[in-house]
Amino acid sequence: MTMADKDKKAKKSKLEGKDTGTRNIVIGMILLVILVGAITAVAKNHANTGASAPSAVAANDGYGIEFNKSAPVKVDIYEDFQCPHCRDFEAINNQYVNTLVTSGKIHAVFHPMSFIGPESILTAAAAACASDQGKFLEMHKALYQQQPATENSGAWTNASLIKLGQSVGINASSFTQCVNSGKYLNWTKNIEDYAGQQNVNSTPTLLLNGKALPQADYLDPAAFQAAFEAAGVK
Amino acid sequence: MKKFFTVNLQEWLTLLFRLILGGVLLAAGWIKAMAPSEAQASVRVYQVLPVKVANTFGLVLPWLEIGIALLLILGIWVKWSGLSGGALMLLFIIAIGQAWARKLPINCGCFGNGGVTADGKVHPWVYATEIMRDCGLVLCAGFIARFPRGKFSLDDKTTI
Numbered sequence: 367m368t369m370a371d372k373d374k375k376a377k378k379s380k381l382e383g384k385d386t387g388t389r390n391i392v393i394g395m396i397l398l399v400i401l402v403g404a405i406t407a408v409a410k411n412h413a414n415t416g417a418s419a420p421s422a423v424a425a426n427d428g429y430g431i432e433f434n435k436s437a438p439v440k441v442d443i444y445e446d447f448q449c450p451h452c453r454d455f456e457a458i459n460n461q462y463v464n465t466l467v468t469s470g471k472i473h474a475v476f477h478p479m480s481f482i483g484p485e486s487i488l489t490a491a492a493a494a495c496a497s498d499q500g501k502f503l504e505m506h507k508a509l510y511q512q513q514p515a516t517e518n519s520g521a522w523t524n525a526s527l528i529k530l531g532q533s534v535g536i537n538a539s540s541f542t543q544c545v546n547s548g549k550y551l552n553w554t555k556n557i558e559d560y561a562g563q564q565n566v567n568s569t570p571t572l573l574l575n576g577k578a579l580p581q582a583d584y585l586d587p588a589a590f591q592a593a594f595e596a597a598g599v600k
Numbered sequence: 601m602k603k604f605f606t607v608n609l610q611e612w613l614t615l616l617f618r619l620i621l622g623g624v625l626l627a628a629g630w631i632k633a634m635a636p637s638e639a640q641a642s643v644r645v646y647q648v649l650p651v652k653v654a655n656t657f658g659l660v661l662p663w664l665e666i667g668i669a670l671l672l673i674l675g676i677w678v679k680w681s682g683l684s685g686g687a688l689m690l691l692f693i694i695a696i697g698q699a700w701a702r703k704l705p706i707n708c709g710c711f712g713n714g715g716v717t718a719d720g721k722v723h724p725w726v727y728a729t730e731i732m733r734d735c736g737l738v739l740c741a742g743f744i745a746r747f748p749r750g751k752f753s754l755d756d757k758t759t760i
Contacts, residue, residue: 389754393676400667407636407659481638558637565651567641568705581716 413559417552420494422502428560429553430475431497437473439598441466442573444566447489447509448482448517452570455584456510462591464503471599476506479561479569480554485522490554492527495544496536504534524548614678614750617740621685622672624737629665632658645706646695664688672744675753679745686741689734696734700727 413429422431430442443463445452466472478490489509496505508530514521524545531541544550564573572579574597583589632639640658643649649657665688671681699706705716706727715726748755 386756389676392674392754396667396670396674396676399670400663403633403666404660404663407633407663408656411636411655411659481635481641483635562637562640562644562655563651565644567645 411559413556414552417556418549419553419556420497420550422497423494423553427475428477428564429556430477430560431494431502432476433467433472433474434470435473437470439471439594440473440475440573440575441594441597442475442477442564442571442576444477444479444561444564444569444571444573446479446482446486446569447493448486448513449569450513451568451584453510453513455570456507458585458587459590460507460510462587462594464507466594466599467503472594476502477557477561477566478554479557479566481558481569483518485518485520487551487554488522488524488527490557491548491550492524492531492545494550494553495541496531496534498544499531499536499538499541501531501534501536505531505536508534610747611750614744614747615675615752617743618672618675618678618682618750618753621682621737621740621744622669624669625665625685625688626669626673629662629669632662633666636662645704646699647702647704648695648698675750675755678748678750678753678755682741682744682748686738686745689737689741693731693734693738696727696730700724700731706730 413425415425419425419429420431422433423429424432424435428442441463445455463472463474467474476493478486478493480486480490493502493505493509496502512530528542528545531545570584572584574593577597579590579593583593632642636659639662640655643654643658643661644651646654648654668681668684668688671677672685696706700715700722703716703722707715715724716722744750
Protein backbone atom coordinates (compact mmCIF):
# COMPACT_ATOMS: atom_id res chain seq x y z
CA MET A 367 0.00 0.00 0.00
CA THR A 368 1.40 3.38 -0.97
CA MET A 369 1.22 6.43 1.24
CA ALA A 370 -1.36 7.97 -1.03
CA ASP A 371 -3.60 4.91 -0.71
CA LYS A 372 -3.33 4.94 3.04
CA ASP A 373 -4.20 8.57 3.10
CA LYS A 374 -7.20 8.02 0.90
CA LYS A 375 -8.43 5.20 3.09
CA ALA A 376 -8.10 7.20 6.29
CA LYS A 377 -9.94 10.08 4.74
CA LYS A 378 -12.71 7.80 3.57
CA SER A 379 -13.29 6.13 6.91
CA LYS A 380 -13.32 9.50 8.60
CA LEU A 381 -15.99 10.63 6.19
CA GLU A 382 -18.00 7.48 6.82
CA GLY A 383 -17.80 7.98 10.55
CA LYS A 384 -19.29 11.42 10.16
CA ASP A 385 -21.99 10.02 7.90
CA THR A 386 -23.01 7.36 10.40
CA GLY A 387 -23.57 9.97 13.08
CA THR A 388 -25.79 12.09 10.84
CA ARG A 389 -27.54 8.97 9.68
CA ASN A 390 -28.31 7.86 13.22
CA ILE A 391 -29.79 11.24 14.02
CA VAL A 392 -31.95 11.06 10.88
CA ILE A 393 -33.09 7.52 11.76
CA GLY A 394 -33.93 8.64 15.27
CA MET A 395 -35.94 11.56 13.96
CA ILE A 396 -37.92 9.36 11.56
CA LEU A 397 -38.72 6.84 14.29
CA LEU A 398 -39.77 9.66 16.60
CA VAL A 399 -42.10 11.16 13.97
CA ILE A 400 -43.76 7.80 13.30
CA LEU A 401 -44.14 6.88 16.94
CA VAL A 402 -45.48 10.27 18.03
CA GLY A 403 -47.81 10.42 15.01
CA ALA A 404 -49.23 6.93 15.50
CA ILE A 405 -49.53 7.19 19.27
CA THR A 406 -51.30 10.57 19.20
CA ALA A 407 -53.62 9.36 16.43
CA VAL A 408 -54.66 6.33 18.49
CA ALA A 409 -54.82 8.29 21.76
CA LYS A 410 -57.07 10.94 20.23
CA ASN A 411 -59.41 8.31 18.83
CA HIS A 412 -62.21 8.36 21.37
CA ALA A 413 -65.35 10.40 21.96
CA ASN A 414 -64.68 13.73 23.61
CA THR A 415 -67.25 13.57 26.39
CA GLY A 416 -66.44 17.15 27.36
CA ALA A 417 -67.42 18.59 23.95
CA SER A 418 -70.57 20.71 24.12
CA ALA A 419 -73.39 19.03 22.24
CA PRO A 420 -76.82 20.26 21.13
CA SER A 421 -79.67 19.58 23.55
CA ALA A 422 -81.29 16.96 21.28
CA VAL A 423 -78.24 14.73 21.53
CA ALA A 424 -77.97 11.47 23.45
CA ALA A 425 -74.47 10.15 24.08
CA ASN A 426 -75.66 6.54 24.07
CA ASP A 427 -77.06 6.96 20.56
CA GLY A 428 -73.71 8.03 19.19
CA TYR A 429 -74.20 11.73 19.95
CA GLY A 430 -76.72 11.94 17.09
CA ILE A 431 -79.57 14.48 16.98
CA GLU A 432 -82.67 12.65 18.15
CA PHE A 433 -86.39 12.97 17.55
CA ASN A 434 -89.26 11.02 19.17
CA LYS A 435 -87.19 8.91 21.49
CA SER A 436 -90.14 6.68 22.42
CA ALA A 437 -91.30 5.84 18.89
CA PRO A 438 -91.03 2.09 18.19
CA VAL A 439 -89.12 2.19 14.90
CA LYS A 440 -85.60 3.54 15.13
CA VAL A 441 -84.01 5.11 12.08
CA ASP A 442 -80.34 6.12 12.11
CA ILE A 443 -79.39 8.46 9.29
CA TYR A 444 -75.67 8.86 8.55
CA GLU A 445 -75.00 11.63 6.08
CA ASP A 446 -72.62 14.37 5.08
CA PHE A 447 -74.04 17.74 4.07
CA GLN A 448 -71.45 18.02 1.32
CA CYS A 449 -72.15 14.60 -0.18
CA PRO A 450 -73.87 14.75 -3.59
CA HIS A 451 -75.40 11.28 -3.15
CA CYS A 452 -76.97 12.48 0.09
CA ARG A 453 -78.42 15.45 -1.78
CA ASP A 454 -79.98 13.13 -4.38
CA PHE A 455 -81.28 10.89 -1.63
CA GLU A 456 -82.74 13.87 0.23
CA ALA A 457 -84.39 15.28 -2.89
CA ILE A 458 -86.24 11.99 -3.30
CA ASN A 459 -87.04 10.98 0.28
CA ASN A 460 -86.85 14.12 2.41
CA GLN A 461 -90.59 14.77 2.47
CA TYR A 462 -91.47 11.22 3.47
CA VAL A 463 -88.89 11.10 6.27
CA ASN A 464 -89.74 14.57 7.58
CA THR A 465 -93.46 13.70 7.73
CA LEU A 466 -92.65 10.56 9.73
CA VAL A 467 -90.47 12.61 12.10
CA THR A 468 -92.94 15.45 12.62
CA SER A 469 -95.86 13.04 13.10
CA GLY A 470 -93.82 11.16 15.69
CA LYS A 471 -93.88 7.81 13.87
CA ILE A 472 -90.17 7.16 13.89
CA HIS A 473 -87.40 7.52 16.43
CA ALA A 474 -85.00 9.36 14.14
CA VAL A 475 -81.32 9.85 14.94
CA PHE A 476 -79.40 12.10 12.57
CA HIS A 477 -75.62 11.64 12.40
CA PRO A 478 -74.19 14.52 10.35
CA MET A 479 -70.73 13.24 9.44
CA SER A 480 -67.80 15.33 8.33
CA PHE A 481 -65.39 13.07 6.47
CA ILE A 482 -65.58 15.16 3.28
CA GLY A 483 -63.72 17.99 4.91
CA PRO A 484 -63.70 21.32 6.74
CA GLU A 485 -66.98 22.57 5.29
CA SER A 486 -68.69 19.35 6.37
CA ILE A 487 -67.62 20.15 9.91
CA LEU A 488 -68.98 23.71 9.60
CA THR A 489 -72.31 22.59 8.15
CA ALA A 490 -72.78 19.79 10.72
CA ALA A 491 -72.02 22.19 13.58
CA ALA A 492 -74.40 24.80 12.15
CA ALA A 493 -77.16 22.18 11.82
CA ALA A 494 -76.58 21.35 15.50
CA CYS A 495 -76.97 25.06 16.33
CA ALA A 496 -80.24 25.03 14.37
CA SER A 497 -81.34 22.01 16.37
CA ASP A 498 -81.09 24.08 19.55
CA GLN A 499 -83.50 26.53 17.91
CA GLY A 500 -85.94 23.72 17.06
CA LYS A 501 -85.17 24.12 13.36
CA PHE A 502 -82.96 21.13 12.58
CA LEU A 503 -85.19 19.64 9.89
CA GLU A 504 -85.55 23.00 8.15
CA MET A 505 -81.80 23.68 8.24
CA HIS A 506 -81.13 20.10 7.12
CA LYS A 507 -83.36 20.53 4.06
CA ALA A 508 -81.91 23.96 3.21
CA LEU A 509 -78.32 22.67 3.44
CA TYR A 510 -79.05 20.09 0.75
CA GLN A 511 -81.10 22.44 -1.41
CA GLN A 512 -78.26 24.97 -1.37
CA GLN A 513 -75.43 22.42 -1.58
CA PRO A 514 -72.52 24.00 -3.49
CA ALA A 515 -71.50 22.26 -6.72
CA THR A 516 -68.00 21.47 -5.43
CA GLU A 517 -66.89 20.32 -2.01
CA ASN A 518 -64.90 22.58 0.31
CA SER A 519 -65.05 25.39 -2.24
CA GLY A 520 -65.28 28.11 0.36
CA ALA A 521 -69.03 28.52 -0.15
CA TRP A 522 -69.88 27.48 3.42
CA THR A 523 -68.61 29.92 5.99
CA ASN A 524 -70.03 30.99 9.33
CA ALA A 525 -71.54 34.02 7.60
CA SER A 526 -73.21 32.06 4.79
CA LEU A 527 -74.51 29.46 7.25
CA ILE A 528 -76.01 32.16 9.48
CA LYS A 529 -77.68 33.59 6.39
CA LEU A 530 -78.99 30.13 5.49
CA GLY A 531 -80.39 29.85 9.01
CA GLN A 532 -82.15 33.18 8.60
CA SER A 533 -83.68 31.94 5.35
CA VAL A 534 -85.41 29.14 7.27
CA GLY A 535 -86.58 31.50 9.99
CA ILE A 536 -83.81 31.33 12.59
CA ASN A 537 -83.24 34.88 13.74
CA ALA A 538 -82.16 34.38 17.35
CA SER A 539 -78.84 35.94 18.25
CA SER A 540 -78.01 32.76 20.18
CA PHE A 541 -77.88 30.92 16.81
CA THR A 542 -75.50 33.49 15.36
CA GLN A 543 -73.35 33.22 18.44
CA CYS A 544 -73.45 29.41 18.37
CA VAL A 545 -72.21 29.34 14.77
CA ASN A 546 -69.63 32.09 15.15
CA SER A 547 -68.14 30.67 18.32
CA GLY A 548 -67.84 27.21 16.77
CA LYS A 549 -69.68 25.81 19.77
CA TYR A 550 -70.31 22.38 18.28
CA LEU A 551 -67.20 21.89 16.16
CA ASN A 552 -65.75 19.37 18.61
CA TRP A 553 -69.04 17.51 18.79
CA THR A 554 -68.74 16.61 15.08
CA LYS A 555 -65.70 14.47 16.00
CA ASN A 556 -67.89 12.38 18.28
CA ILE A 557 -70.27 11.74 15.41
CA GLU A 558 -67.38 10.59 13.21
CA ASP A 559 -66.00 8.39 15.95
CA TYR A 560 -69.31 6.61 16.53
CA ALA A 561 -69.97 6.18 12.81
CA GLY A 562 -66.60 4.44 12.58
CA GLN A 563 -67.51 2.09 15.40
CA GLN A 564 -70.78 1.29 13.61
CA ASN A 565 -68.84 0.40 10.44
CA VAL A 566 -70.45 3.18 8.41
CA ASN A 567 -68.25 3.51 5.33
CA SER A 568 -70.33 5.60 2.98
CA THR A 569 -73.06 8.18 3.03
CA PRO A 570 -75.97 8.13 3.02
CA THR A 571 -76.29 5.09 5.28
CA LEU A 572 -79.62 4.36 6.91
CA LEU A 573 -80.16 1.83 9.64
CA LEU A 574 -83.74 0.68 10.22
CA ASN A 575 -83.90 -0.75 13.72
CA GLY A 576 -80.15 -1.20 13.48
CA LYS A 577 -80.17 -2.96 10.11
CA ALA A 578 -78.61 -1.32 7.06
CA LEU A 579 -80.97 -0.42 4.26
CA PRO A 580 -80.06 -2.33 1.04
CA GLN A 581 -78.15 -0.18 -1.48
CA ALA A 582 -80.89 -0.42 -4.10
CA ASP A 583 -83.53 1.16 -1.83
CA TYR A 584 -81.93 4.58 -1.40
CA LEU A 585 -82.93 6.24 -4.63
CA ASP A 586 -86.13 4.28 -5.30
CA PRO A 587 -88.95 5.93 -3.29
CA ALA A 588 -91.33 2.95 -3.60
CA ALA A 589 -88.70 0.49 -2.33
CA PHE A 590 -87.62 2.99 0.31
CA GLN A 591 -91.12 3.36 1.75
CA ALA A 592 -91.71 -0.39 1.52
CA ALA A 593 -88.58 -0.94 3.63
CA PHE A 594 -89.90 1.48 6.26
CA GLU A 595 -93.25 -0.27 6.32
CA ALA A 596 -91.56 -3.65 6.63
CA ALA A 597 -89.65 -2.25 9.62
CA GLY A 598 -92.97 -1.43 11.29
CA VAL A 599 -93.78 2.13 10.23
CA LYS A 600 -97.53 2.49 9.86
CA MET B 601 -15.78 1.47 -19.04
CA LYS B 602 -18.96 -0.23 -20.13
CA LYS B 603 -19.38 -1.96 -16.77
CA PHE B 604 -18.89 1.29 -14.92
CA PHE B 605 -21.69 2.80 -16.95
CA THR B 606 -24.16 0.02 -16.16
CA VAL B 607 -23.41 0.15 -12.44
CA ASN B 608 -23.88 3.86 -12.56
CA LEU B 609 -27.18 3.49 -14.41
CA GLN B 610 -28.38 0.93 -11.88
CA GLU B 611 -27.62 3.33 -9.03
CA TRP B 612 -29.64 6.06 -10.70
CA LEU B 613 -32.50 3.60 -11.34
CA THR B 614 -32.47 2.55 -7.69
CA LEU B 615 -32.72 6.22 -6.74
CA LEU B 616 -35.57 6.74 -9.23
CA PHE B 617 -37.55 3.76 -7.92
CA ARG B 618 -36.87 4.79 -4.32
CA LEU B 619 -38.32 8.20 -5.09
CA ILE B 620 -41.35 6.75 -6.91
CA LEU B 621 -42.24 4.22 -4.21
CA GLY B 622 -41.33 6.62 -1.40
CA GLY B 623 -43.21 9.48 -3.02
CA VAL B 624 -46.40 7.46 -3.43
CA LEU B 625 -46.20 6.17 0.14
CA LEU B 626 -45.47 9.62 1.52
CA ALA B 627 -48.39 11.24 -0.31
CA ALA B 628 -50.81 8.44 0.57
CA GLY B 629 -49.67 8.37 4.18
CA TRP B 630 -49.78 12.13 4.63
CA ILE B 631 -53.29 12.50 3.16
CA LYS B 632 -54.57 9.74 5.43
CA ALA B 633 -52.74 10.98 8.52
CA MET B 634 -54.43 14.34 8.07
CA ALA B 635 -57.89 12.73 7.70
CA PRO B 636 -57.94 9.99 10.34
CA SER B 637 -61.63 9.08 10.17
CA GLU B 638 -61.38 8.63 6.42
CA ALA B 639 -58.23 6.57 6.90
CA GLN B 640 -60.15 4.30 9.27
CA ALA B 641 -62.99 3.92 6.76
CA SER B 642 -60.49 3.09 4.02
CA VAL B 643 -59.40 0.04 6.03
CA ARG B 644 -62.94 -0.96 7.08
CA VAL B 645 -64.26 -1.06 3.50
CA TYR B 646 -62.23 -4.19 2.75
CA GLN B 647 -64.15 -6.02 5.49
CA VAL B 648 -61.21 -8.22 6.40
CA LEU B 649 -60.40 -7.09 9.93
CA PRO B 650 -62.90 -6.78 12.80
CA VAL B 651 -64.18 -3.18 13.01
CA LYS B 652 -62.20 -2.31 16.14
CA VAL B 653 -58.93 -3.69 14.78
CA ALA B 654 -59.54 -2.02 11.41
CA ASN B 655 -60.10 1.34 13.12
CA THR B 656 -56.82 1.11 15.03
CA PHE B 657 -54.91 -0.16 12.02
CA GLY B 658 -56.37 2.71 9.96
CA LEU B 659 -54.77 5.17 12.37
CA VAL B 660 -51.36 3.48 12.51
CA LEU B 661 -51.01 2.57 8.81
CA PRO B 662 -50.54 6.16 7.52
CA TRP B 663 -47.61 6.69 9.91
CA LEU B 664 -46.10 3.37 8.90
CA GLU B 665 -46.33 4.50 5.27
CA ILE B 666 -44.75 7.85 6.09
CA GLY B 667 -41.92 6.11 7.95
CA ILE B 668 -41.12 3.68 5.13
CA ALA B 669 -41.38 6.56 2.64
CA LEU B 670 -38.86 8.69 4.51
CA LEU B 671 -36.43 5.77 4.81
CA LEU B 672 -36.73 5.11 1.07
CA ILE B 673 -36.37 8.73 0.01
CA LEU B 674 -33.35 9.37 2.24
CA GLY B 675 -31.89 5.96 1.47
CA ILE B 676 -31.72 4.34 4.89
CA TRP B 677 -31.77 0.53 5.29
CA VAL B 678 -32.68 0.64 1.60
CA LYS B 679 -32.96 -3.12 1.14
CA TRP B 680 -35.33 -3.53 4.07
CA SER B 681 -37.36 -0.39 3.53
CA GLY B 682 -37.78 -1.45 -0.10
CA LEU B 683 -38.96 -4.88 1.01
CA SER B 684 -41.36 -3.34 3.54
CA GLY B 685 -42.79 -1.00 0.91
CA GLY B 686 -43.23 -3.95 -1.43
CA ALA B 687 -44.87 -6.00 1.31
CA LEU B 688 -47.37 -3.18 1.95
CA MET B 689 -48.19 -3.05 -1.76
CA LEU B 690 -48.70 -6.84 -1.83
CA LEU B 691 -51.04 -6.45 1.14
CA PHE B 692 -53.03 -3.82 -0.77
CA ILE B 693 -53.20 -6.04 -3.84
CA ILE B 694 -54.58 -8.92 -1.76
CA ALA B 695 -57.09 -6.58 -0.06
CA ILE B 696 -58.30 -5.15 -3.37
CA GLY B 697 -58.41 -8.59 -4.99
CA GLN B 698 -60.59 -10.08 -2.27
CA ALA B 699 -62.88 -7.01 -2.35
CA TRP B 700 -63.23 -7.47 -6.09
CA ALA B 701 -64.09 -11.15 -5.63
CA ARG B 702 -66.66 -10.30 -2.95
CA LYS B 703 -68.04 -7.35 -4.95
CA LEU B 704 -67.32 -4.90 -2.14
CA PRO B 705 -67.14 -1.20 -3.05
CA ILE B 706 -63.65 0.01 -2.11
CA ASN B 707 -64.00 3.77 -2.16
CA CYS B 708 -65.16 5.03 1.14
CA GLY B 709 -67.44 8.00 1.31
CA CYS B 710 -69.53 9.63 -1.27
CA PHE B 711 -67.51 9.60 -4.40
CA GLY B 712 -69.75 7.22 -6.24
CA ASN B 713 -67.87 4.60 -8.14
CA GLY B 714 -65.84 2.50 -5.75
CA GLY B 715 -66.13 -0.51 -8.02
CA VAL B 716 -69.80 -1.08 -7.29
CA THR B 717 -72.35 1.57 -8.23
CA ALA B 718 -75.66 2.22 -6.50
CA ASP B 719 -77.46 -0.15 -8.89
CA GLY B 720 -75.25 -3.01 -7.71
CA LYS B 721 -73.16 -3.19 -10.91
CA VAL B 722 -69.53 -4.24 -10.51
CA HIS B 723 -66.98 -2.23 -12.47
CA PRO B 724 -63.83 -4.36 -12.87
CA TRP B 725 -61.67 -1.47 -14.13
CA VAL B 726 -61.82 0.27 -10.79
CA TYR B 727 -60.19 -2.74 -9.10
CA ALA B 728 -57.93 -3.61 -12.03
CA THR B 729 -56.35 -0.14 -12.30
CA GLU B 730 -55.61 -0.06 -8.59
CA ILE B 731 -54.08 -3.53 -8.71
CA MET B 732 -51.97 -2.62 -11.76
CA ARG B 733 -50.67 0.52 -10.06
CA ASP B 734 -49.73 -1.48 -6.97
CA CYS B 735 -48.08 -4.18 -9.11
CA GLY B 736 -45.94 -1.48 -10.71
CA LEU B 737 -44.89 -0.36 -7.24
CA VAL B 738 -44.10 -3.96 -6.23
CA LEU B 739 -41.73 -4.11 -9.22
CA CYS B 740 -40.07 -0.88 -8.02
CA ALA B 741 -39.71 -2.43 -4.58
CA GLY B 742 -38.26 -5.62 -6.03
CA PHE B 743 -35.61 -3.66 -7.93
CA ILE B 744 -34.71 -1.66 -4.83
CA ALA B 745 -34.36 -4.81 -2.71
CA ARG B 746 -32.27 -6.57 -5.37
CA PHE B 747 -30.06 -3.52 -6.04
CA PRO B 748 -30.16 -1.47 -2.85
CA ARG B 749 -26.99 0.44 -3.69
CA GLY B 750 -28.04 3.75 -5.19
CA LYS B 751 -27.33 7.44 -5.61
CA PHE B 752 -27.94 9.92 -2.80
CA SER B 753 -28.31 7.31 -0.10
CA LEU B 754 -27.39 7.57 3.55
CA ASP B 755 -26.58 3.87 3.61
CA ASP B 756 -22.94 2.89 3.95
CA LYS B 757 -22.04 1.89 0.40
CA THR B 758 -19.17 -0.37 1.47
CA THR B 759 -21.54 -2.82 3.16
CA ILE B 760 -24.00 -3.32 0.31
